[in-house]
Amino acid sequence: MPIPDKIATAKKISELLNAILTAGDFRLRYKITVDPQVGTDREWERPEILVEISGADSPLVLENGGELLRAFEQIASEMLRLAPNEHEKISFDCQNFRSARLQELRLATDVAAERVRKTGIPYAFAPMSSRERRILHLAMRDLDDLRTESDGEAAQRHVVVYPKDYTGKPPAASISRRR
């Protein structure tokens, strides 16, 4: 279900961010766009509200895989009482960090598909957030000869790519920092 009143929602996010940036003395600005036009490279992520953060503290926002960016987004999602599966309706970005990561994931799916086809052995991605796992599943759903599943619990949850008719055990996740 789309966000009922997007203008009111954008206003709420704006008030929250304004208060946070002032109290936290962050050198940041933000721009909120309702129903943003996103490039075709973001076909799996269609936010209804896009919050773009910029300013001198941008490097701080992007540290540790965009930890502060995701923290702002998490607080906004909680304030709006979005269900976990609705979090993608709002998206926070800074210096195109999100689009760059999306591009990275797309390239990773190409490499994984190629490898599984060549070797016949399943390929496990590194652990990822549910939003990123969803992007991987959607990016690979049209490949007739492969299938994807998630394995592992909580912070270790990761996507595995299998040959369609594979029946063996799942492999361990690739070792990499969770984003």
Next chain:
Amino acid sequence: MADSAPNMVALVEILAKAVVEAPDEVTVEPFEEDGQTVLELIVAESDLGRVIGRQGRTARSLRTIVHSASLRTRKRYQLEIVE
């Protein structure tokens, strides 16, 4: 640049009030301990789950924001959610 500094107590209040059902029951009590400032966050019992969040995600976000803001101060801050 004008002299300014983060107001850590106000920051935690803003963040907590945004996520809880009972904002009037949010209080933040700072105290000094072992060379750092502990920010004690007290919320209504029924709101504890909200400030912690699924898999502790909201609490982690609160701590990330507090930590990032504290970098501009010369002090160390620790957020404690009172259960």
